[in-house]
Amino acid sequence: MTADTSPRKLRYAMVGGGRDAFIGAVHRKAIALDGQAELVAGALSSSAEKARASGRDLLLADDRNHGDWQSLLDDELKRPAHERIDFVSIVTPNHVHFPVAQAFVEAGFHVVCDKPLVHTREQADALVAAVARKGTVFAVTYNYTGYPMVREARELVRSGRLGEIRKVVVEYNQGWLSTEIESEGNKQAAWRSDPAMSGAAGAVGDIGSHAENLVATVTGLEIESLCADLSSLVPGRALDDDGSLLLRFQGGARGVLIASQVNTGLENDLRLRVSGTLGTLVWRQEQPSELLHLPHDGPRRILTRGSPWLGESAKRASRLPSGHPEGFIEAFANVYGGVVADIRARLAGLAADPLEADYPRVEDGARGVRFIERTVASAKSEAKWTAW
Numbered sequence: 001m002t003a004d005t006s007p008r009k010l011r012y013a014m015v016g017g018g019r020d021a022f023i024g025a026v027h028r029k030a031i032a033l034d035g036q037a038e039l040v041a042g043a044l045s046s047s048a049e050k051a052r053a054s055g056r057d058l059l060l061a062d063d064r065n066h067g068d069w070q071s072l073l074d075d076e077l078k079r080p081a082h083e084r085i086d087f088v089s090i091v092t093p094n095h096v097h098f099p100v101a102q103a104f105v106e107a108g109f110h111v112v113c114d115k116p117l118v119h120t121r122e123q124a125d126a127l128v129a130a131v132a133r134k135g136t137v138f139a140v141t142y143n144y145t146g147y148p149m150v151r152e153a154r155e156l157v158r159s160g161r162l163g164e165i166r167k168v169v170v171e172y173n174q175g176w177l178s179t180e181i182e183s184e185g186n187k188q189a190a191w192r193s194d195p196a197m198s199g200a201a202g203a204v205g206d207i208g209s210h211a212e213n214l215v216a217t218v219t220g221l222e223i224e225s226l227c228a229d230l231s232s233l234v235p236g237r238a239l240d241d242d243g244s245l246l247l248r249f250q251g252g253a254r255g256v257l258i259a260s261q262v263n264t265g266l267e268n269d270l271r272l273r274v275s276g277t278l279g280t281l282v283w284r285q286e287q288p289s290e291l292l293h294l295p296h297d298g299p300r301r302i303l304t305r306g307s308p309w310l311g312e313s314a315k316r317a318s319r320l321p322s323g324h325p326e327g328f329i330e331a332f333a334n335v336y337g338g339v340v341a342d343i344r345a346r347l348a349g350l351a352a353d354p355l356e357a358d359y360p361r362v363e364d365g366a367r368g369v370r371f372i373e374r375t376v377a378s379a380k381s382e383a384k385w386t387a388w
């Protein structure tokens with residue numbers, strides 16, 4: 001590889017994220033926040049017509065505004081290096097992740113893919129192997145890891161401030177699927193409740209995967225075994241909309257994970273509590289700038305984003321002084337910041353600074369797929385239930 005010594009804006013393409021889509025627009029705003037990369041190509045929707053209309057909305061050049069992702073890839077491979085994209089962002093429903101990710105990695109492109117990574121463990125293993133073989137950057141947008149106070153929590157655990165971790169409780173509660181809106185034309189609900197598109201799980205795959213990743217990121221604990229109770233509380237729904245799990249971690253810590261999309265009135269209530277021998281941390285996504293530190297033998301502290309006494313990782317993830325709210329898009333931008341740093345280092349022929357290239361990898365995505373698979377397997381087995 002020839003070293004690229006003159007920094008420039010990176011170029012990216014997007015697959016999915018067309019008109020009326022949810023998360024693609026968030027990805028684009030997050031990428032735009034730091035001005036490090038620009039959208040130059042896309043295959044933005046499942047229908048060619050809507051894909052092109054969506055690309056026109058975003059002012060894509062006609063010859064880079066494609067009706068399907070295969071044409072996008074073919075076209076990129078024909079382009080000279082100074083025009084070609086540096087990475088592709090995949091923001092389609094889950095069933096499309098694997099073929100697109102696999103094809104772009106095999107063609108040597110860096111990839112950012114939303115969660116859950118793919119449908120099966122075999123697909124996840126194949127992707128991990130392809131990324132290792134091709135040496136590409138591969139990020140999975142577990143965007144909650146980008147919050148400064150999540151990074152501070154990770155640092156406090158790593159530095160031993162909590163002592164030995166003994167108990168973790170993570171909850172991801174939403175209420176938007178409390179009624180059968182998938183039958184009333186809600187597109188996001190429709191594919192999420194269809195096993196062919198969503199995968200083997202509903203709520204556990206959609207938001208439980210975020211909860212699993214948050215626990216793994218902050219604590220570094222590895223799940224040893226789990227016991228899951230999954231239900232479809234809205235009658236007729238094919239996939240779970242409510243899940244409660246007990247977790248046993250290697251080393252003895254215990255955990256509880258809740259993922260539910262039928263908690264009426266709740267919005268995006270992701271919350272984490274980690275207790276060690278020396279104290280507890282509490283973080284909530286809906287108040288992301290605060291991290292509660294409750295030491296066993298001292299006064300309680302509310303740590304706030306943007307404060308000078310935070311660790312390096314949290315400081316770097318913050319753009320504004322304390323008291324000026326930052327949120328979801330900034331956290332997402334921090335994941336992309338890590339990806340950009342890694343790609344830039346590779347273009348310059350250097351090893352990336354790990355503090356900068358801080359983003360969830362393909363292996364994290366693969367562990368998420370395993371989590372979903374084991375959760376569904378546990379829920380199917382009634383072995384742990386004692387009749388009343």
Ligand SMILES: NC(=O)c1ccc[n+]([C@@H]2O[C@H](COP(=O)([O-])OP(=O)(O)OC[C@H]3O[C@@H](n4cnc5c(N)ncnc54)[C@H](O)[C@@H]3O)[C@@H](O)[C@H]2O)c1
Pocket residue numbers: 015016017018019020021022023024043044045046047068069091092093094096114115116141142143187188191206
């Ligand atoms: N990280 C997060 O916080 C977060 C939040 C929401 C969704 N997601 C994930 O993002 C993905 C998309 O979710 P969403 O809610 O934005 O869905 P959505 O239904 O709003 O949007 C999906 C988009 O993909 C397009 N699409 C479908 N098939 C395609 C294909 N073959 N080629 C090109 N485009 C195609 C659709 O036309 C649509 O534009 C899912 O994997 C979901 O799990 C992540």
